[in-house]
Amino acid sequence: MAKGKYLTGASRRSLLQQFGAAAIGISFGGALTACARGGGGPTVNFYNWDTYIGPTTLDDFREASGTSVNMSLFATNDELFARLRAGNPGFDVIVPSNEFVTRMSQAQMLQELDHAKIPNIANLLPEFRDASFDPGRKYSMPYTWLVLGIGYNKEAVRAKGLTVPDSWKYLFDDATFNQKIALLSESADLIRLSAKYLGHSVNNIPQEMLTQIEQMLIRQKPRVKQFHSDNGQDLLASGEVDIVLEYNGDIAQLMAGDGGDKFDFVVPKEGTLINSDCLCIPTGAPNVDGAHAFINYLLDAEAGKKITEEILYPTPNGAARDLMPDTYKNNPVIFPSAELMAKSEYGAFEGDEKAREYEEIFTRISAA
Structure with a gap:
């Protein structure tokens, strides 16, 4: 969904060219590999919009937790839904938009979150701690709004x-x-x-x-x-x-x-x-504890700041927003x-x- 500000003017795939898909654990659809399923140690399989992450976020999480992140990419909510409709092929964390959080939860495609494992929920702005499309944030944590x-x-x-x-x-x-x-x-x-x-x-x-x-x-x-x-x-x-x-x-x-x-x-x-893009754990996720840890990490103030600096979307993370410059907070395109x-x-x-x-x-x- 996003191309980082440091890569503007180049192809949307330039993040992959600059850092190398293998270096940051990116795959492009298809079946998850044996390594992605955890053959090389603890792994979180992350299904995300294209370049919708900070340039060092995945490496930073691995250093902090000892768990690697294998990121696969989708282009639309329709594609995300179709991919998981027949069953979860091995993803631990996905990023559906608000309407699809409701659709997928009603179809029993999402599992309930354990808020006790996501203490960084305290960093969210008050208006994002609940949602009409997911009352009580039972199935989702907000990643961005747009x-x-x-x-x-x-x-x-x-x-x-x-x-x-x-x-x-x-x-x-x-x-x-x-x-x-x-x-x-x-x-x-x-x-x-x-x-x-x-x-x-x-x-x-x-x-x-x-x-x-x-x-x-x-x-x-x-x-x-x-x-x-x-x-x-x-x-x-x-x-x-x-x-x-x-x-x-x-x-x-x-x-x-x-x-x-x-x-x-x-x-x-x-x-x-x-729209609001959300972090969810799909039914059948192979690494539920790792998924909670990764979601909690993405809601960290400093990690959220690095992501926001790169993707320049409005953040629901109040702690991360407080760390951003006025050029971001007062940008009428973003807000x-x-x-x-x-x-x-x-x-x-x-x-x-x-x-x-x-x-x-x-x-x-x-x-x-």
């Missing part, structure tokens, strides 16, 4: 006679940036934000509006350069697109490098979708205004049938 918005090339936007592309219409229902648009391929997010553009909540979208959204996005598809999975800021940086549906942290990272003068990010005036946040919502899981319907709608849009 908002979706529009990342854009400022010069290209000015060339179109605009100051800021401050409406979802420029992505979903407009020809201004023809073939210079990239949309996220996360089915529920795309549909929910389309509903927000049409004046509805991101939740409880009526059937007639779902039909309207599908027709709208099929009309828009010829104007879309790519439906991306976790590399939208790279498409923007390379010039392949001029505007992109992307997470605020990804664009903040791009702007923190060489792109500070060239790119910007806006939460559209209609409001947006708030949108109260006015925009008041118009924004978390997406609620509304059942497997609705989730499958969203996936089917996106499949039809992609095939159109």
